[in-house]
Amino acid sequence: EAGVVQSPRYKIIEKKQPVAFWCNPISGHNTLYWYLQNLGQGPELLIRYENEEAVDDSQLPKDRFSAERLKGVDSTLKIQPAELGDSAVYLCASSLQGTSREQFFGPGTRLTVL
Amino acid sequence: GESVGLHLPTLSVQEGDNSIINCAYSNSASDYFIWYKQESGKGPQFIIDIRSNMDKRQGQRVTVLLNKTVKHLSLQIAATQPGDSAVYFCAEMPNSGYALNFGKGTSLLVTP
Numbered sequence: 001e002a003g004v005v006q007s008p009r010y011k012i013i014e015k016k017q018p019v020a021f022w023c024n025p026i027s028g029h030n031t032l033y034w035y036l037q038n039l040g041q042g043p044e045l046l047i048r049y050e051n052e053e054a055v056d057d058s059q060l061p062k063d064r065f066s067a068e069r070l071k072g073v074d075s076t077l078k079i080q081p082a083e084l085g086d087s088a089v090y091l092c093a094s095s096l097q098g099t100s101r102e103q104f105f106g107p108g109t110r111l112t113v114l
Numbered sequence: 115g116e117s118v119g120l121h122l123p124t125l126s127v128q129e130g131d132n133s134i135i136n137c138a139y140s141n142s143a144s145d146y147f148i149w150y151k152q153e154s155g156k157g158p159q160f161i162i163d164i165r166s167n168m169d170k171r172q173g174q175r176v177t178v179l180l181n182k183t184v185k186h187l188s189l190q191i192a193a194t195q196p197g198d199s200a201v202y203f204c205a206e207m208p209n210s211g212y213a214l215n216f217g218k219g220t221s222l223l224v225t226p
Contacts, residue, residue, distance in 0.1 A: 004157070031212075040122050042203045042216025043158065056213065091157050098212040101148050105157025 002026070004106035006092050012112045018080035021109045025073070025094030032069055033103060034077050035091040043091055043105075049075065050098055079111075087113045122201060124221040133191040135220045137204030140185065144206035147180060148214065149189045153200045158216075161189070161202075191222075199224045 005024040013019050025032050030051055035043035046065065048056040051072035060067065064083070069075040079086055089110050093103040127133045139147065145166055150158035164171045164178045164187075171178050177190040187204050201219040208215070 040219070042205070042219060043214075044216070045213055048212060093157065101146050101163045101207055101214075102160040103158075103214065105159070107156055 004092055004094055004104050006090075006106035006109055008109055009107060010110050010112075012114065013082055014114050015084055016081040018078065019082050019111060020079075021077045021090050021092075021111075023075045023077070023092030023106060025075070025092070026104055029094035029096055029104070030072070031095045031098045031100070032075050033093040033095075034067060034075070035093065035105075037089040037091055037108065039088075046077070048098065055098070082111075082113045084113050087111055122219055122221045124223060126223045126225060127194050129194060129196060129224055129226050131194055133189075133194045133198070133222060133224075135189045135191075135202050135222065137187040137189075137217050137220075138185060139187060139204065139206050139217065141206055141208060141215070142182070142185065144208050144215075146207040147178070147187050148205045148207065149176075149178060149187075150203045150205060150216070151198075151200045152203065152219070158203060194222075194224050196224050196226065198222060 007022050032049040034046040037043045047060045047067050049069045052069050067077045089108040091108045093105045095103045148163040149161040152158040162173045162178050169180050175192045179188045201221050203216050203219045205214045205216045
């Protein structure tokens, strides 16, 4: 069974440019998460979806970050414009349901903002 | 210039020895405590969890211990293997559900 797929794996952009990350969760998983992981730190939740509904986006910086999960499957996370401090790994995870302690993570997208 | 960032606590063990990784938590109201393993270049992977009404749970080669009195969680790995080399994170799931709060990681290095 395929795991969580993310693309691109690496992205280098200049500050003020837009960037988008794509995630395809495990088939049948209703809950999808986007996390940010800084070097040496644990992942921090940005947004959680139940099907196509964003049910927790309290940690998403809405002035520059946006996300969508059309049709309740794939998801896209966008940053516009990117800032130097946005350099991090962006992880997507999915689970059968929101109460699952076991979340399945993708490999992440490593973003470098120059 | 000097790199600003966190220096992960590192535990170095010899292959075949037992490893103990510790974690302190702050939220007494958390319902579950979970351990994740993250290998270089990969996302975190679930290892084992324990409910707050338990003090010990065993899996395959791993044991998690929970001490609610001192708010301490530990992961014991028996007969540590080179493939166990990774960063280990503890996480808690509050009673409110859904959000996993990850702690700071510990880097485990297994030497032959």
